[in-house]
Amino acid sequence: MPSRKQLANAVRALSMDAVQKAKSGHPGAPMGMADIAEVLWRDYLQHNPQDPSWPNRDRFILSNGHGSMLLYSLLHLTGYDLSIDDLKQFRQLHSRTPGHPEYGYAPGVETTTGPLGQGITNAVGMAIAEKALAAQFNRPGHAIVDHHTYTFLGDGCLMEGISHEACSLAGTLGLGKLIAFWDDNGISIDGHVEGWFTDNTPMRFESYGWHVVANVDGHDAEAVRAAIDEARSVTDKPTLICCKTIIGYGSPNKSGSHDCHGAPLGDAEIAATREFLQWGSAPFEIPADIYQEWDGKSKGAKAQQAWQQQFAAYAAAYPELANELARRVAGDLPADWREKSDAYIAQLQATPATIASRKASQNALNAFGPLLPEFLGGSADLAGSNLTIWSGSKGVSNEDAAGNYLYYGVREFGMSAIMNGIALHGGFIPYGATFLMFMEYARNAVRMAALMKQRVIFVYTHDSIGLGEDGPTHQPVEQLASLRVTPNLMNWRPCDQVESAVSWQAAIERTDGPTTLIFTRQNLVQQPRTAEQVANIRRGGYVLVDCAGTPELIFIATGSEVELAVQAAAQLTAKGKNVRVVSIPSTDVFEAQDAAYREAVLPAAVTKRVAVEAGIVDCWYKYVGLTGKIIGMTSFGESAPAEQLFEYFGITTAKVLAAAEELLG
Numbered sequence: 055m056p057s058r059k060q061l062a063n064a065v066r067a068l069s070m071d072a073v074q075k076a077k078s079g080h081p082g083a084p085m086g087m088a089d090i091a092e093v094l095w096r097d098y099l100q101h102n103p104q105d106p107s108w109p110n111r112d113r114f115i116l117s118n119g120h121g122s123m124l125l126y127s128l129l130h131l132t133g134y135d136l137s138i139d140d141l142k143q144f145r146q147l148h149s150r151t152p153g154h155p156e157y158g159y160a161p162g163v164e165t166t167t168g169p170l171g172q173g174i175t176n177a178v179g180m181a182i183a184e185k186a187l188a189a190q191f192n193r194p195g196h197a198i199v200d201h202h203t204y205t206f207l208g209d210g211c212l213m214e215g216i217s218h219e220a221c222s223l224a225g226t227l228g229l230g231k232l233i234a235f236w237d238d239n240g241i242s243i244d245g246h247v248e249g250w251f252t253d254n255t256p257m258r259f260e261s262y263g264w265h266v267v268a269n270v271d272g273h274d275a276e277a278v279r280a281a282i283d284e285a286r287s288v289t290d291k292p293t294l295i296c297c298k299t300i301i302g303y304g305s306p307n308k309s310g311s312h313d314c315h316g317a318p319l320g321d322a323e324i325a326a327t328r329e330f331l332q333w334g335s336a337p338f339e340i341p342a343d344i345y346q347e348w349d350g351k352s353k354g355a356k357a358q359q360a361w362q363q364q365f366a367a368y369a370a371a372y373p374e375l376a377n378e379l380a381r382r383v384a385g386d387l388p389a390d391w392r393e394k395s396d397a398y399i400a401q402l403q404a405t406p407a408t409i410a411s412r413k414a415s416q417n418a419l420n421a422f423g424p425l426l427p428e429f430l431g432g433s434a435d436l437a438g439s440n441l442t443i444w445s446g447s448k449g450v451s452n453e454d455a456a457g458n459y460l461y462y463g464v465r466e467f468g469m470s471a472i473m474n475g476i477a478l479h480g481g482f483i484p485y486g487a488t489f490l491m492f493m494e495y496a497r498n499a500v501r502m503a504a505l506m507k508q509r510v511i512f513v514y515t516h517d518s519i520g521l522g523e524d525g526p527t528h529q530p531v532e533q534l535a536s537l538r539v540t541p542n543l544m545n546w547r548p549c550d551q552v553e554s555a556v557s558w559q560a561a562i563e564r565t566d567g568p569t570t571l572i573f574t575r576q577n578l579v580q581q582p583r584t585a586e587q588v589a590n591i592r593r594g595g596y597v598l599v600d601c602a603g604t605p606e607l608i609f610i611a612t613g614s615e616v617e618l619a620v621q622a623a624a625q626l627t628a629k630g631k632n633v634r635v636v637s638i639p640s641t642d643v644f645e646a647q648d649a650a651y652r653e654a655v656l657p658a659a660v661t662k663r664v665a666v667e668a669g670i671v672d673c674w675y676k677y678v679g680l681t682g683k684i685i686g687m688t689s690f691g692e693s694a695p696a697e698q699l700f701e702y703f704g705i706t707t708a709k710v711l712a713a714a715e716e717l718l719g
Contacts, residue, residue, distance in 0.1 A: 056344050058275040061096070062088040063331045064131060064344050066304050069123035070327060071337040072144040072151070074318045079145060079153065082301040082314040083121030086272070087206060087237050090297055093278040094235075095128050095350070098286075100201060102354030103133035106161040109383050109480065110361050112201045113164050113180045117173025118208035118237065119154040120316065126151045129162040131340070131348035136160050138338055157478070157506040165478050166506050169498050171214030172471045174234060177205040178220040179475020179484075181232035181292070182450070182460070186430065187481045189456035191379050196368040198361075198379070201231065202286070208237045209247050212255060219468025224292045225263030228452035232292035233285045237272070239301040245312045256296055265291040272297030290452075304331045382428045382481045385509065385565060394425055395562075399555045403588050406580040407551055411573040411613070412515040414551035416441035418558040423447075423458075426562065430482040432460035433513075434469045439575075440487035440515045466492045470499035470512065477508040483562060487513035489521075490530040490572055493537070503568035504543040510568040511561045517547065518668035519703060520576045520614055525693030534669040537570055538641055546640045547572040547667075549616035550580040553639045556591040560643070574614050576696055581620065581637075594643025595655055599623050599635035607662040607714055609635045610677050615666040615685075615705065622664075622710040631718065634660075641673075662717040668705050683713035 065088040073079030100112040116125045123144065129136045136150060140160070143149035150160040154168030164180075167173035181203040188199040211217050224232055236255065240247055256266045265288040267281045278297070285293035302314030305327045319327065328334070335341060369376035381388070398421045409417075423429055423444045430450075433442045448457035462469040466488045473484040493500065493514055503510045519529045537545045544564060546557035554573065561569035581598055590596035599620055607626070609619035616637050623633040636655055638644050644652065656663075656677065663682040665674035671686040678684060685705055692699060700706055 056347055058092055059089070061344060061347055062092040063304070063333050064340055064348065065091060065124060065127040066331065067328070067333050067335065068127040068130070068141060068338065068340070070319050070324055072123050072126070072141050074321070074324055075142060075337070076145040077318060079123060079318065080120040080316045081123070081319055082241070082316070083118055083208060083237060084124035084127065085303050085305065085309075085314070086239050086299040086301045087121065087124055088303070089273045089275060090206070090235055090278050090299070091124060091128055093275050094204060094282065095132060096348070097279065098282055099204065100357055101162075101350065102358045103162070103351050104355060105358060106134065108358050108361075110199065110201050113177070113203045113479065115164055115173045115177045115180070115203070115205040116155055116167055117177065117205050117211045118170065119167030119173060122151070122153065122155050125155055125163065126160070129160060131345065132350035134160070134162045136162070142338060165475065166502060169502065170210040171216040172499060172502060174205050174207045174211055175216050175220035175468055175471035176475035176478060177203050177232060177234070178224045178229065179472035180479040181224065181229040182227060182472065183476045183479035183482055184231060185227070185229060185455045186450055186457070189454070191375055193368070193372060193375070196364070196371065198365055198368045203232045205234045206237060207234055208239070209242050209251055212236065212253070213251055216467045216471060219465040220472060221259065221264070222262050223463065223465065223468065223472070226452065227450070227455070228263070228290050229292045230289040233282070233295065234292070235295045235297055237299055238296055239299045241301045241310070241312050241315060243312060243315055256294070259294045263291060265293040267293060267295045270295055270297045272299035273303060306330050378427070379481070385480065387563065388425055391425055395422060395559045398422070399552060399559065399588065400585075402552050402555055403583055408577050408579050409551055410575055410577050411548050411550070411554045412441045412575060414548070414554035415513065415558065415571065415573050416444060417551065418555045419444035421555070422558060422562065426483065427458070428481065428483050429458055430460065430476060430484045431458065432462050432469060432484075432486040434462045434466045434486065434488040434492070435464045436488055437461070439489070440513060442485070442487045442513060460486070462486060466495040467499055470496035471502070473510045474499060474503050474506065474508055477503075477510045478506070483509055483511065485511035485513055487515065489516040489528060490514035490533050491516070491528050493530075493533055497536070500537070500543065500568065500570070501540060504540050507542055507567045509565055512568060512570045513573070514570055515573045516575045517572045517613060518574070519687070519691040519699045520574055520668060520696045522575070522696040522699065523693055526690040529691035530669070531687040531690060532670045534572065534667070535673045538673055542567045544569045544640060544642045545572065546570065547613040548639045549611070549613055549637055550578045552580065552583065552588065553591055553637070556588075557639060560592060560640075572613070576614060578614055579617050581616065591639065592643075593647050593651065594640035594645070595636055595638035597634060597655055598637040599633075601627065601632035601634060603632050605634040605657070605660050606632045607634075607664065607718055608656060608660050609633065609710070609714070610638060610656075610663060610665040610674070611635070612638055612667050615668055618705070618707045618710050619666055621707040622714060625711055626714060633714075664710060664713045664717065666705065666710050668700070683717060685710050685713060
């Protein structure tokens with residue numbers, strides 16, 4: 055029978071061979087963490103390679119995602135649908151083994167990692183989801199939601215500020231089924247870390263409220279086993295296992311050096327490594343007895359079958375709960391969702407109100423929340439400003455995790471990446487809020503949600519200079535443009551309570567990517583609409599006000615500026631002009647409509663167009679062309695009451711009207 059070291063060496067060999075064949079990659083971390091991975095994956099990890107989506111599987115996240123060949127080797131060796139040919143295509147176009155783990159490319163990859171610190175933060179989100187779902191669904195004698203979240207992370211992850219945000223919150227929430235392995239090899243890209251990373255990491259994590267297992271020899275299987283046993287015995291705190299390792303372990307001339315961090319070892323060094331490890335197999339060849347010992351299919355199938363028997367007993371005892379859990383894990387909405395949400399929207403249109411869209415958002419939450427037990431909301435210490443708490447909100451805490459609302463604290467980046475982890479875990483639709491300006495802190499997590507096509511709802515309030523006195527540090531001007539150019543991100547900036555409710559409905563129903571909902575601080579007048587116009591809001595853009603004949607000019611607006619366009623159109627209509635007003639609450643959704651619909655809303659023949667939005671003007675040229683007019687921002691804001699700012703920056707009905715009259719001649 056192969057020894058543990060030989061089993062770990064299979065990971066080392068595959069990793070260095072794949073990096074060498076690709077002529078790029080990171081062999082150091084996979085070779086250094088192979089011994090830890092062998093113990094975790096063969097002795098503890100609850101997973102079924104034949105069903106990577108088994109709901110009660112343990113989650114494994116490689117936060118130091120540059121070491122992706124570690125994960126690919128583990129998936130291949132344990133029996134996932136990832137062949138040796140896939141490993142040979144490491145880092146090649148359209149391969150299932152890209153340079154960093156990418157969600158959706160290969161089975162068993164739980165999340166996209168690469169931007170350091172986000173993997174551990176996703177793991178915190180997954181552990182929160184597990185704890186909350188267990189609290190909501192488990193019953194005495196029926197621990198139907200019961201799994202761990204394991205994550206590997208390196209010095210780089212710990213240097214990133216997001217790791218502080220996430221790990222601090224993890225300790226507060228007592229995530230006892232979260233176990234992190236720190237690859238303490240003392241090396242980053244620039245060399246030995248003593249010059250830039252001298253934190254007392256064990257004390258840091260103890261201060262967060264974590265259990266810490268310090269000074270573990272990451273190359274001693276029994277020491278790793280003992281550490282994992284200790285971690286699993288502590289159920290009221292997350293655990294950090296500090297594993298002292300040698301980067302590039304097995305490479306006689308490059309181990310322990312940054313030389314093996316992010317470059318192939320080279321043919322000569324690989325030959326020397328094979329000799330040092332006593333690994334006689336050719337590149338990409340694994341002996342049959344090694345494969346046999348690694349194969350996790352039989353063990354995984356038995357574990358899943360045992361769980362399915364448990365679930366059957368649970369379903370017999372609690373049929374409604376079992377059906378509800380199955381629905382939520384599948385990501386399906388309640389059967390009456392569309393009917394009831396449509397009825398609410400129709401009711402809003404029939405009962406006009408002048409309110410801020412952030413308040414309209416809260417009202418929508420009060421209407422939709424009771425229909426959606428899968429909601430898991432939150433705010434980054436701005437709940438009273440973002441208005442994300444609704445009447446049925448209940449906080450998730452260490453002591454009682456059965457709630458549906460997370461107080462994230464001042465952690466915009468951490469909140470956003472945690473929401474990604476919650477969505478990836480399944481069973482919840484997460485939403486979280488901050489001011490639109492502070493999306494900047496979270497930008498990369500928003501991008502990752504779009505990259506992974508996750509069902510995450512980012513709520514952003516105080517959407518323009520309209521927030522007023524807090525000044526330019528808090529006034530977003532370029533953020534809308536940034537969000538709109540992000541692939542696969544659906545953005546909504548509604549103009550009143552009806553568009554706000556429709557935007558929530560669309561975000562909730564979207565299953566193939568994230569959504570941003572962008573709301574005002576200031577009050578907005580509700581616009582009159584027909585039932586057809588209400589229905590067309592869901593198409594992202596529609597004709598809000600029209601004329602009897604062919605339009606001479608079209609106003610285009612979003613959010614709080616729709617009212618300005620409507621007022622200007624009314625004055626021009628009174629002068630006998632044929633004017634149309636188009637509201638485009640979501641440019642992304644509108645541009646996804648068929649050409650005939652877009653032409654019906656914005657006829658190409660009507661070239662006289664005025665766009666108005668209290669954000670940077672650049673993204674509107676594609677709608678008005680070089681001959682149209684854009685009323686918006688070309689600078690940062692100022693500190694003053696909102697009405698003074700709109701006047702100062704020329705975002706007024708008078709300016710909109712003047713631009714239109716100049717075009718009309």
